[in-house]
Amino acid sequence: MVVIAVENPAADIISGRIFVRAGGRWERRDQAGLSYLLSAVLTKGTDKLSSLEIAERIESVGASLGTDASTDYFLLSLKTVAADFPEILELAAQLLRSPSFPEAEVELERRLALQDIRSQQEQPFTIAFDQLRQAMYQQHPYALSTLGTEASMSSLYRGDLQRYHQTYFRPDNIVVSIAGRVAPEEAIDLVNQAFGDWQSPPLPLTGLDLPKITPNPTWMATAQETQQSIVMVGYQSPSVRNPDYAAMKLINTYLGNGLSSRLFVELREKLGLAYEVSAFYPTRLDASQFVAYMGTAPENTAIALSGLRKEVERLCNTKLSVDELQAAKNKLLGQYALGKQTNAQIAQVYGWYETIGLGIEFDSRFNVEVADVTAEMAQEVACRYFIEPYVSLVGPSAAINTVS
Template sequence: MASKLLRVANSLSRTLPRVQKLTGVTAPVSQRYGSTDVATASQVQLLETRVSELSNGLKIASESSGEPTCTVGLWINAGSRYETEKTNGVAHFLEHMIFKGTDKRSQCDIELQVENMGAHLNAYTSREQTVYYAKCFAKDVEKAVEILADITQNSKLGKEEIERERGVILREMQEVDMNQQEVVFDYLHATAYQGTPLGRTILGPTENIMSIQRDDLVDYVNTHYTGDRMVLAAAGGVDHKQLTDLAGKYFGKLPKTSSKRPEVFPTRYTGSFIENREDDMPAAHIALAVEGASWESTDNIGLMIASTHLGSWDRTHGTSTNTVNSFTSRIIADNLCHSYMAFNTCYTDTGLWGIYFVTDKMDITDMMFSVQEGFMNLCSSITDFEVERAKRFLKTNMILQLDGTTPICEDIGRHMLCYGRRVPILEMIKRIDSMSGDDVRNICNKYLFDKCPVIASIGPTEQVPDYNLIRGRMQKYRL
């Protein structure tokens, strides 16, 4: 069963209490939030996100749109952050093993049933979450829920299958190692959170993959796959009452909690750098970042706007120097890189905010200093007009990302784990609209100005400036 890594790049903020329940919204936008750039019209109907909870703590959240298809999945508070140095990689290993057969179904039976339904079953592991989801016809919701319940609660985790899967995961590790962007972001976490679980990779080291045993997998399931750490989310053609009944039927026997409570080790951000010099590579891949905000931080909206302002660019886009974004215009005019991408990655109690770029070895220094100049301009020189334009881009991107039952289901599941509720899109729009230019500049000052950055680089990196020089340019004279 295919698996993939998820880099949580979407970041939201929360200002309302976690216990607030969501209700359907049907009034015009102007009556609820005042005028916005995204929707000022007539009547905007919002679908209701309904939430229920079983006695064992498992939450059920769904949004019904009446479509002929739906996506239903389990979002679990379990990822590489909850592993030890010895067991690093077990969450991802378990994700692979989940599909290898249960007491009721063999691996072949699982695949045949899913294919005969015309459904799609997949999973991914991140640093803080593990997800199993199915996209199917609305009439097959019960079948999908029953399969998800079976594989997550009754997997055999056979020793022969474990031995076979070691090779599969090692090949996946080789594929990841060939993706320079993935490698740079793993390095970035390793240097930013050195000595803490967030600094470790999701797949784990090779020696762990070769040594993980069935007892490690069983222990991880018993510790983390409990009702209070799980959300059953669905979107599309799904009835919430039916979904709640199905949750009780198939997940009702899950324990509410584990006698062995998962330990969340505190993070420790360290301004530092890591370099893997490979002069044979055609280009350098570099990430420059600072410690950002957590999922629940009220500063996140400002950082999202700042990240959207910097945006992303690639030579294949064909954008000219006439682009309205002054930062991108400078990069294009001076031919400083092949591509760049601003990012804002959030976790429970920390985050990483910065830029990843690919550049020729002779342009590294100029590109690095241009990026830092762009950071400092966010602290003092970004205009109100530029802030308003970034806000419009951000709102548009948020709405476009919620296109289809799968991204909506993922939005619901992630929000329920991170905030305890689904944050309505119009609430996000209101928060974005409420940010002024001064707010964005103040937040950028708080997180960027005179802060210790982290740098990760691979490739022909001889021209990467000394860390002390980079650190010194995280400020500039202001009148």
Template sequence: MSSNSISTIAIPNLHRLVFENGITLIIVENQAADIISGRFFLKNAGTIVEKPEQAGVSQLVSAVITKGTKNLSALEIADKIESIGAGLGADTSTDYFSLSLKTVSADFPPMLKLLGEIMRSPTFPESEVELERKLTLQGIRSQKEQPFNVAFDQLRQQMYPNHPYGVSVLGTETSVANLSRADLQQYHQTYFRPDNLVISLSGRITKEQATDLISQVFGDWQKPNQPCPPVQITSPIPNPSQAEIIQDTQQSIVMLGYLGTKVNLQDYPVLKLISTYLGNGLSSRLFVELREKRGLAYDVSAFFPTRLDTAPFITYMGTAPTNTEIAIEGLSKEVERLTKETLTEEELQGAKNKLLGQYALGKQTNGEIAQTFGWYETLGLGVEFDQTFQATIPPITPERAKEVANRYLSQPYVSLVKPEA
């Protein structure tokens, strides 16, 4: 299997190649430890491609795909992995499906062969599908007993009606109960194909070694004649609302949600910086003002995840039931402050230092490195986004932050979970 190397990447020891059958291979040569970590991403997969009636199929595939192949039983697969202390697993997210692999370098070739067999010829045994379906249903029911998850699920439904982001990655009780082995097989047949695969490796391996090994395992995998189905969704339109659920709980959960932006748009890094300033850590604005100074919060934070489509910008607080209305007011005012007042250079610089410092710390292990570069490639950003994202943070001005806050953070969706009065 021949490949084309793309050498426009100015990152030391990083290589990106595209094979004839469409596989994209990223290699980061890191000789520091005798370990190789791999991430195997399937683009145009994950929950973003699920129909409402099949919500949760990606998660169920990830739970069952390692439980049997044409040649190996679940027990035999587990024995091969555990006998050498390796790690091999599958996972799904909103925007992709992935498998992971971690071994010492000497064991990487046989483990890669095993992973290739799992990816290409899983059998999805009926008994394993039924077991994992029951476990998933238990997980969904368990989440309904946790106030934070209840509030977040309600907020998702408010913000993303008729959109895959509006449903938990686990799916719903109704959809999961109706999933069949045939649904898993159809998902696998549709999205597991070489031209939909991004392989990201980091560790004690050279470009030549990686290319040869991937060729041996995946070289005869032919891409289908028909193209991979495109992601077909309509981005949500802002329509703020307030909803509440009465639950037997000792605290109230208050969540404010705002429709943010996609990862490939220019306002994305600014919203990342704002969320860091507002709710990241013990020095964040929300923690200092609402917990330390006013004693309102058991827990308070903000987050803005990276998404292929429009991502939610969320602030939340856990508080005493008697403080529910004050909590809503406090959260709202702190976000509203960003739209009315211009942050000082010192405030913004502190957030920049925190964001870039945590970003750097998130790429210390081979697994984290493989995840970062493979994820960016999977989202269509390219591995160079690792550098371009970091370069966009220092030039952000207080005026720019205020402008972006006004664009996105004016009208919140409100989700409440509280006990009876």
């Protein structure tokens, strides 16, 4: 087990992030949503404590403890005043090591997850993103949301959770990241007390044999009688471990981050095309995606698509000016610094980097790599990835059928 401890005496608070190398990327397609369901029931009982007893322990000291399932990791988060941290860390260890997965709780959370899946199937943005993601990633786990599908979630049961837990929840697959009013040596001692007798199985952990992601840009359209069209373009993009990662993060900031971004200014402010317009480039272990999207009036669907593609792909032909490049760097690095103000944020960043194999030193290296990006480098990266997009449209049939 890897332990990261950062002392920050500014406030009498300690935050912990316990990462498990699990999540959607480690799920078979027919079991998509397994990590999400496990996160929902992990806190509902152990072999010694009931759901009510767990809640009482947390609430009696005013602490917070929660779980989350992401594409590339499973997470247990905790936060307490310093005096109560040993008790809550011990509770977290019980939850991670010996959850009981009560049958009634599993069934309840499965039904709630199915309701969420059905609800999302009615939301235009979710429909557009789901069909884009499935086209881009095909049989790779990234093709599906952390909730999975209605079919996969319906087929999950308590035994599936137990087997998944036995496979991935082991000390050599866990990173514990702690930040707050605690000396590093003391933090490590507390982790030893809570987890020290937990032994890893003798056999090494092996992941899934993931399919190769083969680019095949396509157009997808779903007719839905809505008041606006969702127009979305997606481009295969580098993983966090790719040398192009920092430059792509900078491009994403320039194009789609905030009210001063290029997409917002050009397509919403100047042309009045967009109800909303933005872009995102998620950090991923495997190949990621750059996605630009717009909500627009149905009669503007075709011109909105043309505008999105023009603004993204122009970066291959037009270098960023000195001012544009510096403004994007200032915004990206400023937001990155603001994202590490609290103990919880510090524990999250360091734990995440260690979990994906980059190490905590990537925190400093990322700043340097962003600062070193030149206009020429940004243009080269844009030309490498912004070639032919996947296109996803959702809106009235009369609007999307006219787009070609």
